[in-house]
Amino acid sequence: MPKILLVQGPNMSYLGRRQPELYGRTTAAQLDAQLRAHARANDYRLDIFYTHSEAEAIECLYRAADERVDGLVMNPAAFLFAGYALRDCLRAVPFPYVEVHMTNVEKRGIHSILAETAVGLVAGFGIRSYFLGIEALLGHLRAQPRAAARKRRRA
Secondary structure, three states: OOEEEEEEOOOHHHOOOOOHHHHOOOOHHHHHHHHHHHHHHHOOEEEEEEOOOHHHHHHHHHHHHHOOOOEEEEEOHHHHHOOHHHHHHHHHOOOOEEEEEOOOOOOOOOOOOOHHHOOEEEEOOOOHHHHHHHHHHHHHHHHOOHHHHHHHHHO
16 A cells, blocks of 8 residues: 655645635645545555644655655645755655645746656646645556565665
């Protein structure tokens, strides 16, 4: 069973209340419940971590590497334009990363400095971006050669 980590960056814990015209009315708790139901229905383990601190995000990712997480989905939120230390961490961890955004950040004129470390990026589909990102990550993990996956688990 794949082990997926979802990291939610700054202000994502305020979903449903923060700029609903951009992010909708689904609360963070409601999104978490939907994602956990998706994990149960699709046979993967999902851990969810919220942080407003880049240092905490970095610590979480290194801990995830030690715990042999198979992949990361992250909405970096405000880290996308200032998270240089987080970008260095993403380059170092041994698991694939899929970046998600609820809005089309490029359409809003925002460029992610973290995207270069990702295997892919999903943006602009509201909360569906999370499900699309997870599905993409699971597909990516399934496509990896078995030997590489075994080697990563032994490391």
